[in-house]
Structure formats: C-alpha cells, structure tokens
Amino acid sequence: MIEARIHFFGPIRGLVRKKEQLVVLEEGATVRRLLDELGRANGAEFRRYLVLEGATVNPALVVFLNGESLDEILNLDAPLPSGPRVDVMLASPILGG
Amino acid sequence: MQVATAGGAERQVRTMCRLCLNRCGVVATIRNGKVVRVDGDAANPYNQGKACAKGRAGFYTIDSPYRVTRPLRRTNPRKGPGIDPGWETISWENALDIVAAKLKEIGADDPRNLWRVTFDRSLLDEIWCAAFGTSLQSLSSGFFCGNAVHPLHFLNQFAAEAVPDVPLTRYILSVGGQFGAVVHYDTMNGAFELGHNREQIKVVVVDPLCSHAASMADEWIPIRPGTDAAFLLGLINLLVNELGLYDGAFLKTFTNAPYLIGENGQYLRDPATRKVLVWDLATQTAKPFDADGIDFALLGRYQVSGGDARPAFQVIADGARGYTPEEVCRITGIPAATVRRIAQEFGEAASIGATIQIDGRELPYRPASVTWYRGLSSHKHALMNGFAVMLLQTLIGGLDVPGGLMGYHRVKYRTTEDGLLATIAHPGRVGSGPGPTNPYPPRTVTPPQSIDLFELFPVACYSRTFAVKAILEPEKYHAPIRPKMLLQRRSNMAFTGGGREIMTEVLRSIPFIVSFALEIDETAEFADVIFPDLHYLEQLESGVSGEYHTGSQPATFYGSRPVLNPPFDSPWDRLVSHDEILLELADRAGFLEDVYAACNAMWKLPPAYALKPGERYSYGELMNRALKAVHGEDKGLEWYKKDAILVKERSVEERYPGAFPKPRIHVYHEYILEAGRQVDALTRELNIPWDTSGYVPLAEWRPCPAHEPKSPEFDLYMITAKAPYHALTATGSNPLLREVGLRLGYHEIALSPEAAKRKGLKNGDWVEVETDSGKKATGRLKLTHAIHPEVASVWASAGRWATSATQGKEPLGIHFNSLLTLDDEHLDFVSAAIDSCLRVKISKLESGH
Numbered sequence: 001m002i003e004a005r006i007h008f009f010g011p012i013r014g015l016v017r018k019k020e021q022l023v024v025l026e027e028g029a030t031v032r033r034l035l036d037e038l039g040r041a042n043g044a045e046f047r048r049y050l051v052l053e054g055a056t057v058n059p060a061l062v063v064f065l066n067g068e069s070l071d072e073i074l075n076l077d078a079p080l081p082s083g084p085r086v087d088v089m090l091a092s093p094i095l096g097g
Numbered sequence: 098m099q100v101a102t103a104g105g106a107e108r109q110v111r112t113m114c115r116l117c118l119n120r121c122g123v124v125a126t127i128r129n130g131k132v133v134r135v136d137g138d139a140a141n142p143y144n145q146g147k148a149c150a151k152g153r154a155g156f157y158t159i160d161s162p163y164r165v166t167r168p169l170r171r172t173n174p175r176k177g178p179g180i181d182p183g184w185e186t187i188s189w190e191n192a193l194d195i196v197a198a199k200l201k202e203i204g205a206d207d208p209r210n211l212w213r214v215t216f217d218r219s220l221l222d223e224i225w226c227a228a229f230g231t232s233l234q235s236l237s238s239g240f241f242c243g244n245a246v247h248p249l250h251f252l253n254q255f256a257a258e259a260v261p262d263v264p265l266t267r268y269i270l271s272v273g274g275q276f277g278a279v280v281h282y283d284t285m286n287g288a289f290e291l292g293h294n295r296e297q298i299k300v301v302v303v304d305p306l307c308s309h310a311a312s313m314a315d316e317w318i319p320i321r322p323g324t325d326a327a328f329l330l331g332l333i334n335l336l337v338n339e340l341g342l343y344d345g346a347f348l349k350t351f352t353n354a355p356y357l358i359g360e361n362g363q364y365l366r367d368p369a370t371r372k373v374l375v376w377d378l379a380t381q382t383a384k385p386f387d388a389d390g391i392d393f394a395l396l397g398r399y400q401v402s403g404g405d406a407r408p409a410f411q412v413i414a415d416g417a418r419g420y421t422p423e424e425v426c427r428i429t430g431i432p433a434a435t436v437r438r439i440a441q442e443f444g445e446a447a448s449i450g451a452t453i454q455i456d457g458r459e460l461p462y463r464p465a466s467v468t469w470y471r472g473l474s475s476h477k478h479a480l481m482n483g484f485a486v487m488l489l490q491t492l493i494g495g496l497d498v499p500g501g502l503m504g505y506h507r508v509k510y511r512t513t514e515d516g517l518l519a520t521i522a523h524p525g526r527v528g529s530g531p532g533p534t535n536p537y538p539p540r541t542v543t544p545p546q547s548i549d550l551f552e553l554f555p556v557a558c559y560s561r562t563f564a565v566k567a568i569l570e571p572e573k574y575h576a577p578i579r580p581k582m583l584l585q586r587r588s589n590m591a592f593t594g595g596g597r598e599i600m601t602e603v604l605r606s607i608p609f610i611v612s613f614a615l616e617i618d619e620t621a622e623f624a625d626v627i628f629p630d631l632h633y634l635e636q637l638e639s640g641v642s643g644e645y646h647t648g649s650q651p652a653t654f655y656g657s658r659p660v661l662n663p664p665f666d667s668p669w670d671r672l673v674s675h676d677e678i679l680l681e682l683a684d685r686a687g688f689l690e691d692v693y694a695a696c697n698a699m700w701k702l703p704p705a706y707a708l709k710p711g712e713r714y715s716y717g718e719l720m721n722r723a724l725k726a727v728h729g730e731d732k733g734l735e736w737y738k739k740d741a742i743l744v745k746e747r748s749v750e751e752r753y754p755g756a757f758p759k760p761r762i763h764v765y766h767e768y769i770l771e772a773g774r775q776v777d778a779l780t781r782e783l784n785i786p787w788d789t790s791g792y793v794p795l796a797e798w799r800p801c802p803a804h805e806p807k808s809p810e811f812d813l814y815m816i817t818a819k820a821p822y823h824a825l826t827a828t829g830s831n832p833l834l835r836e837v838g839l840r841l842g843y844h845e846i847a848l849s850p851e852a853a854k855r856k857g858l859k860n861g862d863w864v865e866v867e868t869d870s871g872k873k874a875t876g877r878l879k880l881t882h883a884i885h886p887e888v889a890s891v892w893a894s895a896g897r898w899a900t901s902a903t904q905g906k907e908p909l910g911i912h913f914n915s916l917l918t919l920d921d922e923h924l925d926f927v928s929a930a931i932d933s934c935l936r937v938k939i940s941k942l943e944s945g946h
Contacts, residue, residue, distance in 0.1 A: 009699075010231070
C-alpha cells in the first residue's frame with residue numbers, strides 16, 4: 001500500500017477546511033487516482049476547483065510530489081513515486097505580481 | 098569594515114536599498130553611531146555599483162520625527178482621512194496578544210478572511226500566508242501596473258519582465274515606459290549601460306509626455322494617450338505586409354505562427370491524435386506540427402477537411418492590414434511618414450538573418466528592442482496592448498538573443514501537448530518570480546474563491562482591482578470571502594489604490610486592520626493596531642535562493658543587513674526583521690508548526706536542514722538553514738552576516754536562451770478563446786454581469802472610454818507619469834527628496850502653451866480639473882512644450898495627505914488616482930487593469946487657490 005500524506009497550503013485550506021489528509025492507495029496507483037480520491041473526499045466545491053480533464057489539473061493549483069512539481073511529471077497516469085510514503089503538497093496561488 | 102578618520106571611527110556595511118523594486122546593492126557608512134552616507138556597492142554588478150539619488154538620501158528617514166517606535170492602538174472607532182484615530186501607546190506584549198487572538202479567531206473560521214498585503218516581500222511572508230491558509234497580495238500594484246506586462250513575458254520569455262540587451266543592441270523603441278529613468282527592477286543597470294553605449298544606440302521614446310526617459314532619447318514622438326496598440330499594429334502591418342522585414346525562419350521553428358487556424362479562430366487538429374495541424378508546402382498537405390521534415394507555410398489559404406484554414410501568421414497579416422500609416426495617424430496623431438520611418442528603422446536595425454560570435458558560439462543577432470510598461474498596461478484593453486508589443490518583438494526573432502529583449506526573473510518551463518512553452522510555478526520560492534501567473538494554459542474558471550475574484554481571470558496575472566469591487570458589492574460578484582482582517586506592510590493601498598474615496602470605503606468595511614508602519618501613512622491611518630516597522634537599513638534579510646540578474650549581467654546574490662539597531666524599547670531594539678513578529682504571532686495563534694512545515698515544503702529543505710515538529714527555531718536559524726540548503730554548508734547565516742555577496746557569471750545558454758532550442762512560443766493566442774468561453778458560461782450561470790468581449794486571440798486597437806468623451810467640453814486627456822525623484826510612496830517624507838520634487842514642480846499640472854492659449858490660461862494659473870465622470874481637483878499649471886498638445890499630466894507621487902508625507906503641511910498637487918472611476922466602463926475584465934487615461938476639462942479658478 002502507498003500512504004500519501006497531503007499538506008494543504010494557502011487559500012485551498014479554506015476550501016477543504018483541513019491542514020492535511022492521509023490517503024491510502026494500492027501499489028501502482030497513479031497521480032490521477034490520488035487526485036480523484038482527494039476530489040471525492042473533499043466535496044463538490046473542491047472537485048470543481050480541482051478539475052481533472054485530459055492530462056492536467058487546473059493550472060491554478062500547484063501540486064508537488066516529494067518535492068517534484070506535477071508540471072514536470074506531466075502525465076497524470078504516471079504511477080506515484082515509489083516507496084511506502086508519498087508527501088504531496090497541494091497549494092493554490094499564494095503569489096502574484 | 099572599520100576605518101579611522103579625522104571625524105571619528107567609521108564603519109561600512111554592505112546591504113540592500115529597499116526603496117524601490119531595483120533593490121540596489123549599497124554600502125552604508127556609519128560614523129559615531131549615525132549613518133552619514135549611502136553609496137552604491139562597487140562589488141555589485143546588478144546595479145553596476147551605483148545608487149540613485151533616492152537611495153543615497155534614504156538614510157534621512159531613519160530619525161524621522163514621524164517615525165513609529167512603539168506599538169499603537171486606536172481609541173477612536175471612526176476611521177477616515179482627517180479623523181484623529183486617538184492613538185495610544187501599548188506594550189509589544191499587548192499588541193501581540195490582541196492581533197494573535199484575532200488571527201486565531203479567523204483561522205478557526207476561514208483563514209481566507211485574512212487579507213494579507215505587502216509590496217515588499219520578506220523571507221517568510223509567503224510561507225506565513227501559506228501556513229495560515231490565505232494568499233499574499235501586492236495591493237499597491239495591480240490596478241494599473243504590470244497587468245499586461247507579466248503575462249506576456251511569462252508566455253514568450255518565461256520571465257516576469259524584460260529589458261533590451263543594451264551592450265549589443267542598436268535600436269530601442271520605448272513605448273509607454275521609462276526604461277533606465279524611473280523606479281523599476283533594472284533602472285540603475287539600464288541607465289548606466291545606456292550611458293556606456295549611448296552613441297551606438299538610437300533611442301526612440303513614444304509617450305504623450307516628454308518624460309525623463311524621453312528627455313534623454315534621440316527622438317521623442319508624442320502620441321495620443323491609449324493609442325499605443327494602433328501605433329504598434331501599424332508597425333507590424335508595414336513590416337509584414339509591405340517591407341517583408343520579419344524572421345520567417347524563427348517564426349516557423351520557434352513559434353505557433355505556422356499552426357493552422359480554422360474559421361472559428363481555433364487550431365485545426367488531427368481528428369485522430371488531436372495534434373495541431375500545419376500546412377506542409379512540400380507535399381501540399383496538412384500535417385501534425387511535430388511531423389518530420391515539414392516545409393512550414395506561414396502565409397496562404399488552404400482547404401483542410403472541407404473548411405478554410407490559414408496559418409496563424411496569415412491571420413496576423415490580415416488583421417494588421419487595416420492599420421495603414423494613415424489610419425494610425427488618425428488614431429494616434431503620429432504623422433503617417435513617422436510611422437513609416439520608424440517601421441523601416443526598427444525592421445532594418447533588427448538585422449534579420451545576422452549572427453554574432455559569443456563565447457565561441459554563433460548566435461542570432463537581433464539588435465532591436467521594443468520596451469514598454471504602464472503606458473500600455475493601465476488601460477481598458479491592456480492585454481491587447483501587450484499582445485501587440487510582444488508580437489512586434491517576436492516577429493523579428495528578437496527574444497532572449499544577443500541585441501534583443503532579455504527576460505529576467507526567470508522561471509522554469511515545460512512543453513505542452515501542443516508543443517508550446519508553459520512556465521512552471523514555484524510557490525513561495527523567494528526569487529523564483531511571481532507565482533502561477535502564466536496565461537497559458539489558462540487556469541480553469543471556477544466560482545469565485547478569492548478576495549479579488551481571481552478565479553474569473555483565467556489569463557491575468559492578478560486581479561487586485563476587483564478586490565475593491567467584490568468587497569463593496571459581494572452579492573453582485575458572488576464573493577464568498579469578505580475580509581475580516583487586513584494585515585498590511587509597505588503597501589500604501591489607501592493612496593495607490595483606486596482613489597481616496599473608494600479606498601476609504603473599502604478600508605472602513607474591514608473590521609480589524611493591522612499595519613506595520615515606519616511612519617503613519619495614508620493606509621496606516623485606518624489601522625486598529627500598528628506595529629513599528631524597521632527601516633530597511635535596520636533589516637537582516639536574505640533572498641535565500643534569490644539571485645538577481647538582468648540583461649546579460651552575471652547573477653548576483655546579496656541582501657539586507659542591519660546597519661543600525663532600531664530606536665525601539667529593549668528588548669525589541671534587537672529586532673532585525675518583521676518576520677520575527679510574524680513568527681511570534683504564529684506561535685501565539687497556534688500555527689507555528691504549520692509555518693515550519695511550509696518552510697520545509699517550499700524551500701525544499703533536505704533532511705539535514707529540515708525543521709522538526711516540536712522544536713523551536715529562531716528567525717536567524719530559519720535563515721541559516723535556508724541559506725545552507727541553497728548555497729552549501731559553508732554559506733549559512735554567519736557567512737551571510739560577514740560577506741553576503743556572490744557573483745556568478747552566467748553561461749551563454751543562460752544569458753541567451755532564445756538562441757537555443759526550446760518549446761514554441763505564441764504569436765497567436767488561441768488559448769484565450771476557451772478561457773473566454775469558460776468565463777462567459779460561469780458568469781452567466783451565476784448571473785454575474787461580466788464583459789467577455791476582450792477575450793480575442795490577436796491584438797487589436799480598441800478605444801478607451803476617454804476617446805469617446807461624454808461632452809465636447811471635456812477637450813483634454815489627463816495622464817500621470819512617474820518622476821525619478823520619488824519611489825512609490827516610500828520617499829514622500831524624505832525632506833531632501835521632497836525639496837527636489839518641489840523645485841522641479843512635481844506638484845504642478847503640465848500643459849502645453851498651445852492648449853493653454855486655446856483655453857485662455859497662463860503659466861502658474863490655479864485651475865479646476867473635472868473629469869467626464871464628475872470628479873474634481875485643483876492644481877497649478879506649469880506650461881511646457883514637452884507634452885502632447887491634447888494632454889495634461891500630473892506626477893504619480895503628488896497629492897499625498899498623510900501628515901508624515903506632508904510633514905505637517907498642506908497636501909501638494911493632484912492625487913491622480915482619486916480622479917479614476919472604477920466602473921464597468923473603465924475596468925478591463927480580462928487583465929483587471931483600470932483605465933487611467935482620463936478625459937477632462939480645465940478651467941481657471943477665478944478666486945485663485
């Protein structure tokens with residue numbers, strides 16, 4: 001099993017009303033599966049903000065897996081990083097101009 | 098360093114000027130416990146070892162009689178300009194407890210109700226906000242600043258800004274900006290590089306006002322305000338449709354110019370693979386853009402699957418055709434012959450096809466640049482103006498190549514499925530540039546979640562103006578967040594926002610306001626609690642990973658180091674950063690552990706330096722770990738305190754990335770159509786009145802509201818311009834700079850003698866200015882030939898009313914922003930800019946002032 005600990009940073013915390021969340025997934029689970037699971041667990045408002053279409057999430061979201069940007073991973077159907085524990089940082093815009 | 102002089106022992110401290118965005122490296126000289134001078138740091142190439150007059154005079158405010166040295170609490174609940182807040186001094190402990198209790202209350206409800214605002218980000222500002230659960234905004238900017246600038250440079254240069262490659266360029270066309278003359282990221286470097294190379298470069302400034310930058314140019318071309326896009330499209334028309342001066346090879350290989358556009362304005366795609374199609378001249382067929390061996394068509398009309406298709410470049414050529422020199426003259430007031438001459442000069446200077454040897458590599462050489470800023474960005478159709486100027490530079494292949502326009506504040510990028518460049522965000526990483534503000538791919542449009550309705554602006558870099566709208570009319574905009582607390586520092590939104598009246602209304606609507614204030618400025622006047630702020634010469638703050646570089650200069654790491662202790666009561670006189678107050682507040686409000694977690698995540702601290710739950714760390718220790726994680730074990734806090742500068746030469750690939758293979762960039766903005774469709778659908782669904790007509794994929798000129806005055810008596814345009822002797826609102830109380838400004842007439846209204854004669858006015862007359870929206874102000878005329886005859890202008894720093902800024906005297910000059918109108922007609926619903934091109938009438942005050 002893969003234990004993914006998700007840390008919510010920035011205004012997205014106001015949407016999900018929590019600081020972190022633990023998601024347990026089967027071995028070989030993909031990034032898409034993780035985000036689907038998060039969407040299911042956090043209500044319609046969050047799901048709409050997340051938006052999983054094609055190969056990308058809403059570009060307003062910043063997702064890091066074990067410190068690596070999801071933008072660099074590119075493919076949502078790639079398996080989650082190997083190892084029993086995955087740290088996920090999910091943040092909404094906290095900067096700008 | 099310590100030096101004995103006849104006047105007593107002297108020491109010098111290397112630090113950073115924080116008065117404006119340039120953040121020059123400076124050296125302060127201290128004698129007998131007082132700063133006696135500030136000079137540019139000769140070892141710092143970022144600002145060429147120089148400091149401007151503002152920076153050199155910056156120490157005059159350390160001992161300001163208006164300085165806040167103890168925490169204050171308001172006793173009068175009534176707020177507003179001219180209303181005495183009834184300040185009472187309270188202890189630091191008391192102030193911390195009051196503010197921490199509010200933070201705890203808001204954090205437990207919805208942390209987004211904290212509005213955190215600053216224009217001078219510290220080491221921990223973003224991290225603190227992320228840990229609390231809110232965003233960090235620069236509300237002092239964003240109304241009319243880089244709204245159209247940042248998105249376009251991110252899009253085509255993976256950079257927040259850009260400057261000409263001055264050592265190699267031969268032609269600079271400056272439109273609506275003051276490169277090298279006023280506060281900005283590259284002012285000192287730009288000014289001195291221009292000085293070194295002045296005789297080899299032709300500088301042409303297009304501006305309604307012969308600004309300080311224009312006064313040093315080879316040629317000043319007066320233009321009617323708000324018509325820059327027409328001028329630029331006129332140049333594009335001539336270059337593409339008449340002169341044939343464009344870099345076809347570059348456009349085919351490195352842009353989406355060959356992508357086929359269908360009748361609906363969208364890309365044509367292969368039905369099976371969804372890949373964008375191009376036209377292959379060799380086989381006379383449509384092929385996927387990434388197929389091998391294509392002879393790309395840039396021009397022509399083709400039949401694809403039974404429908405008409407044109408390469409994006411042909412669409413651009415067709416769109417520009419209407420901007421003939423004569424039509425441009427009608428719109429801008431610039432003679433048609435001048436438009437033709439500038440197009441020829443710019444196109445020829447670009448030296449299409451030329452190469453240059455640099456570090457043994459043969460690179461494209463495009464020694465022509467167009468620079469721009471607020472003159473284009475502060476308009477109703479700001480993004481279209483940005484499209485036009487970026488298109489001109491892209492047509493000549495002059496992006497990030499020798500002699501061309503050089504991006505800085507760069508971010509990483511990736512290639513999208515359509516083969517196009519998209520930047521990668523680095524949340525909270527100081528020095529990595531602003532966050533996810535790339536317009537492509539657009540953010541998904543969702544119901545508003547942010548104070549500034551950012552979710553309804555999928556291609557904008559920020560939408561600060563709409564915070565004002567959402568706060569004042571939350572039901573209309575479905576705004577779920579209504580700020581319950583404002584925590585602000587170095588962001589004088591009451592002065593720099595949308596005008597005194599409307600900002601008063603906004604600030605009065607916020608139940609609890611906390612300011613960090615060096616002096617009580619127009620915004621701190623609304624505060625409930627004030628913490629004394631440090632003077633920038635009292636700060637210890639590194640940029641962590643922030644290496645500053647500009648143009649083809651080396652990358653330089655440096656930062657702020659304290660020159661003196663602040664004049665606060667013990668033990669608070671040992672403060673070196675307002676971040677220490679933020680950490681204390683986080684501790685008392687119960688989210689210090691979250692701050693540590695955010696440090697670990699956003700600084701990517703490796704295990705050796707990671708912060709551990711249950712431990713406590715000082716501000717210095719946080720900085721120490723962050724520095725070591727980036728620069729190595731031997732470069733922690735002690736190294737920083739002792740030396741604090743690293744200069745790193747950049748490779749030719751780093752300096753000129755445009756000369757090397759990378760994803761394609763945009764000349765045609767197809768992505769914006771879907772973004773506009775989403776905005777339209779959602780705002781209809783939520784019944785939010787919204788104008789989506791500006792979501793178009795190509796530049797076009799559209800008139801500002803001021804071009805269609807409500808009555809013929811409003812016969813003048815009014816604009817504002819930055820003066821070089823003031824920086825933002827950080828220098829208003831400096832007695833030296835104030836005197837310089839007064840001598841140079843920064844409080845007066847510039848008007849041409851021709852316009853004055855027409856209206857029966859003369860130099861020195863006191864006049865009333867009235868906008869066609871009914872806003873009024875009074876001021877004194879200064880007649881000058883250095884302005885377009887249809888235009889009046891006031892200086893951006895004038896009209897301040899806070900006691901610290903006026904030094905207890907009457908306000909001087911017109912506050913331009915108070916003449917603005919924040920209604921649907923004047924707001925840009927794409928870039929969130931507010932139109933700051935006014936239509937006014939000016940009449941003599943018979944009674945004098």
